[in-house]
Amino acid sequence: MFNSNKKSMPINTDRIDTLVGKNTGIEGALTAEGTVRIDGKLKGxxxxxxxxxxxxxxxxxxxxxxDSIMLSGIIEGNITVVSQLHLTPTSKLIGDIDAKNIIVDEGAIFHGNCKMAAAEAAVAKE
Structure with missing residues (x-):
């Protein structure tokens, strides 16, 4: 769960469908398919x-x-991930997590609650 010996499923960054550049700010909701990379600021x-x-x-x-998130920047809000959330050493997350798998690297900052789908299923069987 927390930086275990399991291999992470890396996101293929060779194929990025949508890019928000570092000098770009967007206000409003973003809905898309494929891989999205955000290097700028998005409010929504x-x-x-x-x-x-x-x-x-x-x-x-x-x-x-x-589906999957690799966070190296900042997210202020709740996260729902179908597969995997990876918090890198430079990441900061302020909000709740609902994910199947989580990788937290040393140095990552997380303030909130976490609910893991796999753990929830195991508790329901008891």
Whole structure:
């Protein structure tokens, strides 16, 4: 769960469908398919059928839903992830997490609550 020996499923950053550059600021909801990379500032909810990469200078103020997320920047809002959330050493997350798998690297900052789908299923069986 927390930086275990399991291999992470990396997001393929060679194929980015949407890019928000570091000198770009967007206000409003973002809905997209495929891999989205945010190096700028986005204020609004993000809903993806695909993967999200938030670069070290990227920030999101809003709730985020995606298949997988690799966070190196800042998210202020709740996160729902179908597959995997990876918090890198430069990441800062202020909000709640609902995810199947979570990787937290040393140095990552997280303030909120966490609910893991796999753990919830195990508790329901008892």
């Amino acid at each position: 909810d993000v809903t993806l059928s695909g993967n999200l990469v938030v670069g070290e200078e990227g920030s999101i103020k809003g709730n985020v839903k995606a």
